[in-house]
Amino acid sequence: MDINLLLNLKENYAWPRPDRCPGCNHFKVWGHGFAYCCFDFSTDPIPIKRYRCPNCGCVIRLRPEGYFNRFQASxxxxxxxxxxxxxxxxxxxxxxxxxxxxxxxxxxxxxxxxxxxxxxxxxxxxxxxxxxxxxxxxxx
Ligand SMILES: [Zn+2]
Known part of the structure; x- marks a missing residue:
């Protein structure tokens, strides 16, 4: 995970696509826009890629490595x-x-x-x- 690359590319950053849905283990999840989140490494909110499972409907939000979900500090x-x-x-x-x-x-x-x-x-x-x-x- 390259934070600087993420800061430069923003929405174009190549987030990894989860192999499976963590909720129901469905084999394919779809892109579901972005969540704009604040982190200590940036003064602006950062677009975080989201995926949605077509089977169970759960939304998967990725996060930068070394960060807890919904926490700004590493x-x-x-x-x-x-x-x-x-x-x-x-x-x-x-x-x-x-x-x-x-x-x-x-x-x-x-x-x-x-x-x-x-x-x-x-x-x-x-x-x-x-x-x-x-x-x-x-x-x-
Ligand atoms: Zn699912």
């Missing part, structure tokens, strides 16, 4: 912020503090629910990603 950035708050109790400078504590609170809630009080939050962050869960998402 996974690396979020990881660094979590790390800082866990280790030093302080948010990282240069990134909105409110957003960082929002991520931290969401992670803590998930970690406690899954692993109990006193869970290792940095470890929980990685475990949740490994399970395909967005660790800092509020929605469960």
């Amino acid at each position: 996974i690396d950035t979020i990881r660094k912020c979590i790390d800082s708050i866990v280790t030093t109790g302080k948010a990282i400078k240069g990134i909105c503090r409110q957003r960082q504590y929002h991520w931290f609170a969401a992670l803590k809630k998930r970690a406690v629910a899954l692993f109990g009080l006193g869970a290792d939050l940095k470890q929980a962050f990685e475990s949740l990603i490994a399970e395909g869960v967005i660790p800092v998402s509020r929605a469960i």
Whole structure:
């Protein structure tokens, strides 16, 4: 995934077409326009390719590699912020503090629910990603 190429080509960027529908495993999905999303790497919204499954009707939205669905900041950035708050109790400078504590609170809630009080939050962050869960998402 080349972010700079995406920034240059915008709608013309050659997104990969999913082989199958992740919902029903149908063999073919169709292009379904773009969703314009904000990311930290750009001041303008970026067109993100969407696909639609003709069988079950679900819409598949791709996302840049290294980003959680519906998150503007990269996974690396979020990881660094979590790390800082866990280790030093302080948010990282240069990134909105409110957003960082929002991520931290969401992670803590998930970690406690899954692993109990006193869970290792940095470890929980990685475990949740490994399970395909967005660790800092509020929605469960
Ligand atoms: Zn489907």
